Amino acid sequence: MRVVISIGGSVLAPNLDARRVEGHASVVETLAREGCEIGAVVGGGGVARDYIGAARDLGANEVQLDQIGIDVTRINARLLIAALGSQVDPKVPHDYEDAGDAIRRGDISVMGGVMPGQTTDAVAAALAEYVDADLLVYATSVDGVFSADPNEDDDATKFEEMTASELVDVIGDIEMNAGSSAPVDLLAAKLIERAKMRTIVLDGTDPERIEPAVLRGEHTGTDIIPEGGDEPTYWAQ
Numbered sequence: 001m002r003v004v005i006s007i008g009g010s011v012l013a014p015n016l017d018a019r020r021v022e023g024h025a026s027v028v029e030t031l032a033r034e035g036c037e038i039g040a041v042v043g044g045g046g047v048a049r050d051y052i053g054a055a056r057d058l059g060a061n062e063v064q065l066d067q068i069g070i071d072v073t074r075i076n077a078r079l080l081i082a083a084l085g086s087q088v089d090p091k092v093p094h095d096y097e098d099a100g101d102a103i104r105r106g107d108i109s110v111m112g113g114v115m116p117g118q119t120t121d122a123v124a125a126a127l128a129e130y131v132d133a134d135l136l137v138y139a140t141s142v143d144g145v146f147s148a149d150p151n152e153d154d155d156a157t158k159f160e161e162m163t164a165s166e167l168v169d170v171i172g173d174i175e176m177n178a179g180s181s182a183p184v185d186l187l188a189a190k191l192i193e194r195a196k197m198r199t200i201v202l203d204g205t206d207p208e209r210i211e212p213a214v215l216r217g218e219h220t221g222t223d224i225i226p227e228g229g230d231e232p233t234y235w236a237q
């Protein structure tokens, strides 16, 4: 089974806690031992937003701010690489071909951002499509996709499952400025839709939640169901 895991910066490195990074690395290594081929994509989190906020105050434009964000995602990717064993490609790929080559060699590949105008959510979706992944998992700071931002709206309800086109509708109005927050960004949702990619959005603050989701489809987040796609088959079955 080939899986791409997007790990939000806010769940990997909300502060520089080595044990937390080790926890995520340990789950990735366990999945690799179970026979999964893995591409990981790491976000920038609060640190990226702090840098972006300061540079915005200094007058940088949105592309310059995105470039700062990309730099931070790549630093976070290096942090995860540092915690992974010998099976990881030590290089942070800057494009999908290099990441795909590493995965096909049997290495774990860890990417950050690639280009302005998107977030690492879109990188993960594009990598998943490029390597023909069986599953894409977003480990983010909320336990799934809600009808509205659950941190802003007490009446927001969680989707246990939804189609990719419903996802596009729900997140379509979220702003796309550098450093913006969304469980999955709009470009990622469109890529998931066109690739008919089976996708799970879950709370990754506890990395232990990722393993049962990948191996058995067990989680409390949101399943994005491919329209016209096949029924999911789980690795452990």
Ligand SMILES: Nc1ncnc2c1ncn2[C@@H]1O[C@H](COP(=O)(O)OP(=O)(O)OP(=O)(O)O)[C@@H](O)[C@H]1O
Residues within 6 Å of the ligand: 007, 008, 009, 010, 011, 042, 043, 044, 045, 046, 139, 140, 141, 142, 144, 145, 146, 147, 148, 149, 150, 151, 152, 170, 171, 174, 180, 181, 182, 183, 184
């Ligand atoms: N409809 C929605 N459903 C769920 N979360 C939403 C929704 N709309 C906005 N959000 C916000 O999206 C946030 C999750 O995305 P966020 O970008 O902060 O984290 P991430 O995916 O872990 O990546 P990173 O921290 O690297 O940016 C949540 O904290 C929530 O406030």
Ligand SMILES: O=c1ccn([C@@H]2O[C@H](COP(=O)(O)O)[C@@H](O)[C@H]2O)c(=O)[nH]1
Residues within 6 Å of the ligand: 008, 009, 042, 043, 044, 045, 048, 065, 066, 067, 068, 069, 070, 073, 112, 113, 114, 115, 116, 117, 118, 119, 120, 121, 123, 177, 178, 179, 180
């Ligand atoms: O391909 C990419 C990836 C990221 N960015 C910029 O970086 C920040 C932080 O990334 P997150 O995935 O949101 O953690 C993002 O908001 C963008 O400003 C990018 O431009 N291109």
